[in-house]
Amino acid sequence: MAIKRNKITVVGAGFTGATTALMLAQKELGDIVLVDIPQLENPTKGKALDMLESTPVQGIDARITGTSDYAETQGSDIVIITAGIARKPGMSRDDLVNTNAGIVRSVCENIKATSPDAYVIILSNPVDAMTYVAYNALGFPKNRVIGQSGVLDTARYCTFIAQELNVSVEDVRGFVLGGHGDDMVPLVRYSNVGGIPIEKLIPADRIEAIVQRTRVGGGEIVNLLGNGSAYYAPAASLVQMTEAILKDKKRILPVIALLQGEYGYDNLFMGVPVILGGDGIEKVFELELTEDEKAALEKSANSVRGVIQVVTGA
């Protein structure tokens, strides 16, 4: 059988969606279909064509198209959902819940009909709850419904650690557990630089400042931009997850997964470290946590539960 090119659909052609499409093309991860609402069909086609016309200059091979018609997304291997409204200064991600739940539901109905075998990555906020909404609307197995938060939160955390020590970001390792909100849990005990635990290198009060800055990292960008939220680092995070799946890399990355007993949580979507490979979420890692870490995770889980209750009406 002939080998086929990968097909990746990006729903939402705004800041994160368009940036993601370009970064996917730059890595030649597949052909890209950018989808937005019918009222924005021409601008969506225009963005896609503009990106396509950059490919000869960039020396990359990717077909990029824009549309509002899901027929063109038929048979996608990966669907990335960035559709929805973004917050502005003074808002929390949770303020977006009602609007975005409706958008994510309607997008998922279309995906279910046109790409029933796809791996679906959700970005729309509040993303833990939106991943739950997508899972229910899609009816896909849990390994194929994956939320993005931890890769981005960890990238921010590692950036701040590298800045603090004036070392390369390449040598910083760590990760962030829990919901994508201001009580997310950067795991200091599991963070190191070149194999050296950060607690041996950075004073406790500075580590605490880095943890706090990470927790509000999204808000820091929202306040600086003034009229929207982050998109370069979020897009890079989506691309890393997509690459892990399409190349069956079996990366260990923090993603939003359905927990069914892991960490003591049932039927909750939240950020945890997983193996991300050719079959999506292939395994959830359950780490031993201290009592303090457990309490911090419980606080974050309670916030996620509260938002999910808004969408379930419970």
Ligand SMILES: NC(=O)C1=CN([C@@H]2O[C@H](COP(=O)(O)OP(=O)(O)OC[C@H]3O[C@@H](n4cnc5c(N)ncnc54)[C@H](O)[C@@H]3O)[C@@H](O)[C@H]2O)C=CC1
């Ligand atoms: N989980 C995370 O780490 C992050 C989440 N986000 C979230 O991602 C979402 C998108 O952010 P941006 O791209 O900056 O917003 P944006 O406003 O630039 O783009 C959103 C796009 O979605 C489109 N859209 C709305 N309804 C749609 C529908 N039914 N079908 C298709 N497209 C539809 C809009 O027309 C718009 O073009 C927001 O909810 C934001 O909060 C953003 C960054 C990080």
Ligand SMILES: O=C([O-])CC(=O)C(=O)O
């Ligand atoms: O802060 C926001 O609203 C967007 C987002 O989730 C992030 O950048 O972490």
